[in-house]
Amino acid sequence: MQLEPISRANLSDAAEAAIRAMIVDGRLPADQRLNEVHLAERLGVSRTPLREALNRLVSEGAVEARPRRGYFVKPLTLAEFDQLYDIRPILDPAALRLAGLPDARRLDRLEKLNRAFADARTPEDAIAQDDAWHMELIAACPNTVLIDLIASFCLRTRRYELALMREKALVARARDDHDDILKALRSDDLDAACLALEHNMRSGKAAIVDWLRTRATGATKAKRS
Amino acid sequence: MQLEPISRANLSDAAEAAIRAMIVDGRLPADQRLNEVHLAERLGVSRTPLREALNRLVSEGAVEARPRRGYFVKPLTLAEFDQLYDIRPILDPAALRLAGLPDARRLDRLEKLNRAFADARTPEDAIAQDDAWHMELIAACPNTVLIDLIASFCLRTRRYELALMREKALVARARDDHDDILKALRSDDLDAACLALEHNMRSGKAAIVDWLRTRATGATKAKRS
């Protein structure tokens, strides 16, 4: 018989997930100082696993560490977003090229994921489905380092995408983009698929850039944790 | 007057650097278990900063963490190297393209660095100069996330390059590669420079792959820390 090993929870991982969720959905606003003692109390863990969690979030880019000053929620900036989204259209098509044309089973899964994406009720769900779609697209890529790298970029861009999705529903356009990519793949045209993928990432970027531009920058005053 | 702020040492950073050095130069062999208590004693720090250092090395890819089992020196594998070096020729030319043609001052610095590279006495020095050359080449790239990413790949590939350089001196070929890139840049031909850069990375890869293949894999038995 086949059993999943029961998850013996690890406090650092739990804290990391909890803090990331609070940052992503805005309960911890930009530039918020993260007081170790208060935050540890609120999460019901000690400072040791909390600090491990914070350090991982630093390497993920969600939190900034100023030595001997503390940890702060990294604000969303047009500059960072611009840079993150200039990298994805480099990485993703390269991964797809290495993956080659997907087999029939994967194509079916991609169509199913795209429908789930279109039907998503919440922004959180939509982004999760979109990420899942893109990861499935390149799942056959033999370069796992590249796959991990792309996955880490998914996490890093999530805050931006969520902030946008809260205001605008851009799912329809992205779903059509995905359909275009699938169509090219079904005609065994890898080059066209890569181009469409690049276009998908760049147009997604343009939408968020517009939104960040119109938004009054800053204005989120830091309060105590 | 201009003063450097004196470095108020941070034990985590110091430990991180010390452990990385020991891994890179082989004092800590592959698959070596890193006992927290022993290693902390040897470095003269407590377990807390040591663990922070180890966790950072994990995200750098030099160390592997098995939950509740401990930390281990990640062995060099052909598979990982293959993947790392398939990514650099994607990232570096993209960064160069974003950076555009370098100005005269940067070209001069590049030639100077290339001479220092050719004159390097030790493998460590040669690799440091090579990395410096590549980072200088893309220094004008406005995408700092991409630059940081490439820098992190430099660190991750360093162990492989050092292992190779210890046996073979491949500096001459790489120096000529660099010269080719510079020549293209001086003729204002960005496309040709990007192509030459890609070739430089791929041929470097081929050399190390050959070496890893001929080497008897494994054979480095793990001992206590």
Next chain:
DNA sequence: CAATTGCCTATTGTATACAGTATGCAATTA
């Protein structure tokens, strides 16, 4: 009154103590 300096407090950096788990060995049983 402005500027500087010294002290106080809050907070991070580090060390250590405690708890729980994985691994190896010995004892036991068939």
Next chain:
DNA sequence: TAATTGCATACTGTATACAATAGGCAATTG
């Protein structure tokens, strides 16, 4: 003798105690 089980031990995961530093406030001085 082989297999299994219980136990001892060493190690990681977590909590907490201690040390050191940064920032603010007040006192002092010109």
